[in-house]
Amino acid sequence: MTTTTTYIAFLRAVNVGGRTVKMERLRALFGELGLERVGSYIQSGNVFFTAEDTDAAGRAALTARIEHHLAERLGFPVPVLLRTVDEVQAVLDAEPFAGVEVTPDVRLTVNFLSEPLPADFPIPFTSPKGDYEVIGADPGTAFVVVHLRNGKWVTTGSLFGKSYQGSVTSRFLHTTAKIAAAARKA
Template identity: 75%
Template sequence: MTTTTTYIAFLRAINVGGRTVRMERLRALFAELGLGNVRSYIQSGNVFFSTDEPDRAALTARIEEHLERSLGYPVPVLLRTVDEVAGLLAAEPFRGVEVTPDVRLVIAFLSEPLPAELALPHRSVKGDVEVLGADPGAAYVVVHLQDGKWVTKEMFGKQYRGAVTSRFLHTTERILAAARKS
């Protein structure tokens, strides 16, 4: 019996740094791979699709190769099921954090777990980024804006070599809601 899974693909390097991809084109690239019910949410590289392909690592590699070949640059792809995203939001990783105009709550999707030697909670040298916790696929980050800007680019120190793409908590909630719609 084949099981169909709905994934949310969190893409890095989409519509930043002068690399513009229209969502129609991005959806078409996913559909070219034979993925079903392809949809997208906002312009920052969030794509939903269904597949019965059982090997997530192979699927990720296949999508990344197709995007790089088609767009001309690497696009890290972090696949999560709808249930996985729902579970991380249900865990309320930011419970007790006071949100102010200078505080942003961020979920950093990870291609590999954070290094074991990174003690959590972890605060950046500049004090603008605080990693409250993590699981193998995501880290929960509080960003303290400096002059209204997110300054630190390096959330986990130089020892982390994996791919990361971040979404604000409220955006992640909206992505999940959109992915649940049929």
């Protein structure tokens, strides 16, 4: 008997920098791959779907298949950070930001990683400008407190320095919770 699971594809570089893709089109592109119960949450590249439950190698192959299809159809690369809804819920349940006070100048971000942070990356880490703090990480996720400076915040591309070669995409903590809830309902 084949079992299925609900996955969430956190897409990087969608609907930023002139790379606009309507969610309806993204859902259709995922459907073209034979993925089922495809849904999305807001316009920032969060797509969920059901597919056959698989091991790490199978998940890597599914990720590569999605990335290839999106690049082919959209004309630009779209890194995909694929997680199960249960994995995302486990991150939320761990309360990685417990004790951090949210103010108008503080944002909590869950940063999905394609590769673990380098072993020599210090945690906790505060940026030289004091605009963000990496307060924790696991192999697939880093937890970052962002301090707005002049109403702006640091982008994900520069969070971990040049030694980090993987892909990163950030979601606010409250948005991550809403994405997980939407995926569970689908």
